[in-house]
Amino acid sequence: MSQFTEIAIGIAQVFGNLLLFLVIAPFLDGVVRRVMARVQSRQGPPLAQSYYDVLKLLGKENIDSAGILPFRLAPLVAFASILCVIAILPVAGRATALTPYADAISLVYLLTLGGVAVLLGAFASKNIYALIGASREMTTMIMVEPILFMVLLLGVLKTGSLDLTAVIYGTPMAAFGVPGVVMIAVSLFGLQAFVARQPFDIAEAEQELLGGPFIEYSGPNYALFKYYMMLKQMFYAYLPIAMFVPLLGSGFYLVDLALQMVLTVVVFLLIGLLSATHPRYRIDQAIRYFGVLFVIALAAIGAAVIF
Amino acid sequence: MSIRKELEAKLIARLRDDVVCVEKTDERTIYIDVKRAGFREASQIITASGARYLCSIGYDNIERDGTLAMVHTYALDDSNRFVCCRASAPVDDPVLESITPDLPSAGWSEREVTDLLGLRFAGHPKPKKLVLADDWPEGIYPLRKEVPHDFVPQGAEDVAYQLDEAPPGTKIVPVGPFHPSLHEPEHFAVYVDGETIKGCDYRGFMTHRGIEKLCQTQVSYNEVPFIAERICGICGSVHATAFSQAVESAAGLIIPRRAEFIRTMMLEIERIHSNLLWLGVAGHLIGFDTVFMQAWRVREQIMWLCERLTGNRKTYGMILVGGVRRDITPDIAEDILNVVKKIEDELTVIYRAIEKDTSIHKRTKGVGTITRQQAIDWNLIGPVARARGVDIDARRDHPYAAYDEMKFEVPVLDGCDVWSTLVVRVVETFEAIKIIRQCLDKMPGGEIFVEMKDKIPAQRHAITVVEAPRGESVHYVVTGEDNRPERWRVRAPTFTNLQAVPLMLLDEQFGDFPIIMGSIDPCFSCTDRVAVVDLQTGKSSSISKAELDVMSRKRLQGNQLQQVQK
Known part of the structure; x- marks a missing residue:
């Protein structure tokens, strides 16, 4: 294979990834909504409802209630940062043209940037609900991001490389060991926090904060935030599948990919079930919960280093 | 000795000439009439004998004897009795002594009477407006008989309710007039320090229908x-x-x-x-x-x-x-x-x-x-x-x-x-x-x-x-x-329970505000005396707003026609 075709495939992979996530993420959100509805004895919205929501918002007027640049920029930065994450992600074990330029650290970096953009927008809006929501979001980020980092760090330790493809897809091949099993548990228990769903939808908390950081947003700006949340949700649901479920290795990329996507849908069913069977935690209760997760994850890393 | 006689003896021993009469109107209601000087003390005596305060009622007696009257009501839960203690004040000097320092839940009843009848209470700890709109003109008391039921005063601009002063180091989070955890228009100003609630002021009665x-x-x-x-x-x-x-x-x-x-x-x-x-x-x-x-x-x-x-x-x-x-x-x-x-x-x-x-x-x-x-x-x-x-x-x-x-x-x-x-x-x-x-x-x-x-x-x-x-x-x-x-x-019931909500909220987390508020099952409409609309039509063939408009107009026109024919 010539170098040129390799690059062409790599670039195609970037767009393929973006297309895959942009197209499937709202559907998966619809799955969660439908699962919740069924648990609640409701019929629930159509599976495509989240597409309609985004489309409708995109067609609405963009109200710039704060009137300052950071407020307008925040949704763009958040959306762009999650797109970057997807662009460097080696989906189903195949690196994109951009993967070699990134590593596990830049992945965490870009994910955090999205969170920071949400905070930026919230602080710029100067709304008291947004401020409370932002302070909750910040607390959650400080507690949850290290847990995510440690999940990736286990991959780094197992494979001895920071390269994304190796970190994400190398872990299952390098045998789990006890730390690996513990980390699977940690990422499952942290799942609802990563996707900001009940019991950890604390920052948005409709009944208390009316949407928290997003309260002042409307129209296309809000659509971008919504889309950002859905993409982030899909990424976090896909990550444990990629890291802890070995690739099928059928030789056909599309078959491998299809299987991983089916498994991602299963994770979304789990998200829906968990959301429907939990009340929202208070921020102090959530911090205690994250604290325990953090210590366990740290112990697993310690064990992986020593043994 | 009957409960009535016992009460009468206690009252006369302390208040002497201020007691006008103690009578029993039916099986379970005891009425006590006192002069206004002994009103608060009578209330103290009644509560000391084990009665539980219910509420107070003010009414206009101007036509009859030129007074505004006030009734405090109590219940004796053990013996199934109600005690009503009445006093009145002349309309040109409409002041009675407040019982709120003894009975905090009387606070709203007295403020309501002040708003609606113009009877004032000396010694009330928070004599702020409660029921009337902020731009309601001074000196017009809607429950007095001279004010017609459909009286609409001129509105005023730039009048707002003055919230209680926030404790130092706190931020004010407005909950309401429209907020998903309230369901009805009410305004709570919640004073928070970080996420901890340090106090709260309430301005309700926004939908008082009279x-x-x-x-x-x-x-x-x-x-x-x-x-x-x-x-x-x-x-x-x-x-x-x-x-x-x-x-x-x-x-x-x-x-x-x-x-x-x-x-x-x-x-x-x-x-x-x-x-x-x-x-x-x-x-x-x-x-x-x-x-x-x-x-x-x-x-x-x-x-x-x-x-x-x-x-x-x-x-x-x-x-x-x-x-x-x-x-x-x-x-x-x-x-x-x-x-x-x-x-x-x-x-x-x-x-x-x-x-x-x-x-x-x-x-x-x-x-x-x-x-x-x-x-x-x-x-x-x-x-x-x-x-x-x-x-x-x-x-x-x-x-x-x-x-x-x-x-x-x-x-x-x-x-x-x-x-x-x-x-x-x-x-x-x-x-x-x-x-x-x-x-x-x-x-x-x-x-x-x-x-x-x-x-x-x-x-x-x-x-x-x-x-x-x-x-x-x-x-x-x-x-x-x-x-x-x-x-x-x-x-x-919400009229009483709502008054204690600030106490329940104190030092709790802001995240718990909705459920604490909700735990009293607040029915603001009862408190304001206005109806809530049922949330669901429950039928798939519900009428659209346009159809409803047409229907109501038809009905209205029909009524007007009938009136013309008469």
């Missing part, structure tokens, strides 16, 4: 129950029953026993509806929508039942002065039994699931805690009080309708938190089902309505309480000329 004034000037006794029912969209029958009982008591009218049984049954059906509604809302407020949806799915059946029973899903229109409107046929009785059985089974399933759910415990146990003594000091009522170890229930302590024949438990818990109120409400729902079964079992035959033939003499006072799902509702009626009440005061 129902009392309307009924005192425009309609007759027989029509009031239907308006009373529209005070609240959830405990309508409670208000209609309470009003009817007050009028019946003033008129000395004895209603058929069968009617009393049907009233009891309607009140309990309403309690089941209300408690299921509350359970759903409580679930929603802690972000647990599954509880919300499941509780309301169960609730839906009782609304269908009521539609078959009365023609309406919620506002039943069953209660009349003198009885009830519709009889219970054997078919309907069987229908009721089937539906309550189904609700009992389904609620048991939900309750079992909630009971063991540790995450619900996390959000409700130890939340909104106040002690039993605080609950007594603030005169809390209903499930909110019973969850704090205060053993009161008007159905048992002051039996009305057919409750004297019913056997039921009054659940009293001492958890003092939101979780206990949840348990109390669920247990009460099961008890309500028991009462309905007893009603149908023991219901005597006979008439369901007796007509009021004689004119009710004017100037008779009557007080009744009815245990609403949220606590007791107090209705006080002063009969008047023209076949309508001269004064009718409604004290809904």
